[in-house]
Amino acid sequence: MMAYTKGDWCALGRNIHLTPVTVHPGARCTAGVWTELWGEWASFNLEVIDPDTWTYIALKSITQDWIHGWELQTVSWTAQRADVVLRFAVGQREPYWHAAQVDLDDVVVQCAY
Template identity: 55%
Template sequence: MARQRACVWLDLRNAAATFNLEVINPADWTYIALKTVPVDQTVAPGWRLHTVSWTAQRSDVVLRLTVGKAFNHPFAPRAELDDVVVQCAC
């Protein structure tokens, strides 16, 4: 079976947050893969690579990237994304 992976560089600032890298089946909107990362870049801001992998089940997927505010921080997180890549390897 072929393995697939999605990668994205994330720079998150202003507040602690949770970052989700979601791979979704477009036929029924169920998760194929999900990686949830708590990120607190208020201490050490900068670009970080996040990756999720899965066994290929279909040729088309929906890739969704979400950022949710953590705790009751007074500021909303600011996210910058770059170089989103989906790869397949046999």
């Protein structure tokens, strides 16, 4: 999967139902994705969002100035609700000649209680 932008930002997201949370509120959850972020002034967000209020439950942000290779990005939170939105956003902090792009692979969401 890939997200690409030239001068602004782009996001991909999906609704996720965290099965153990209804039976075990307060479960500790982690979302992870392998990323290859590239482009001048590129930024990437790994976001977990409350779909009712559209506010962040958890957020991991990274920035870089050119290709850095594949890296595992993770974010953790204590689950208070079973339904969340998992979103990946790529942007350019300073729009310039080159676009920002993130390649995504092996997305995993898991919870433990």
